[in-house]
Amino acid sequence: VQLVESGGGSEQAGGSLRLSCAPSPWHITNYSMGWFRQTPGKEREGVAAIWSSRSSTYYADSVKGRFTVSQDNAKKTLYLQMNSLKPEDTAMYYCAADRLLGSWFWASPSAYRYWGQGTQVTVS
Numbered sequence: 001v002q003l004v005e006s007g008g009g010s011e012q013a014g015g016s017l018r019l020s021c022a023p024s025p026w027h028i029t030n031y032s033m034g035w036f037r038q039t040p041g042k043e044r045e046g047v048a049a050i051w052s053s054r055s056s057t058y059y060a061d062s063v064k065g066r067f068t069v070s071q072d073n074a075k076k077t078l079y080l081q082m083n084s085l086k087p088e089d090t091a092m093y094y095c096a097a098d099r100l101l102g103s104w105f106w107a108s109p110s111a112y113r114y115w116g117q118g119t120q121v122t123v124s
Helices: none
Strands: 002-006 009-011 017-024 032-038 045-050 057-059 067-071 078-082 091-098 119-123
Touching: 002 091, 017 032, 017 091, 017 119, 032 067, 032 078, 045 067, 045 078, 057 067, 078 091
Parallel strands: 009 119
Antiparallel strands: 002 017, 017 078, 032 045, 032 091, 045 057, 067 078, 091 119
16 A cells, blocks of 8 residues: 655744645545644644545544544545644644554554655644
8 A cells, every 4th residue: 555645835833724635546545544643752643534434534642623634535545634723733743544443543653564654744
């Protein structure tokens, strides 16, 4: 599985950005997908994820109410709508995918085998 991210960039505080992650092949089944972010010198942290059945979504406390994760039903493309951006949201954002053993693993980087190349988000 290959993941291709897009949509990062620079934005002012209070603004919005939308990230996309397209899986290849797109007809993957029973995969959960998530967004992580990382800043230099810090561990990669889970931001949001969607369970394979698309029945549940998960968010880090720091982004609840501001970020929304969603997935295109047909092509499995994963999105992260980021509103009310803050300077502390500045990071490299990564998309991840795998068949998780349980939803409680959503924020654990080690639970995912497949990763995108990352896209930079800078908020000033």
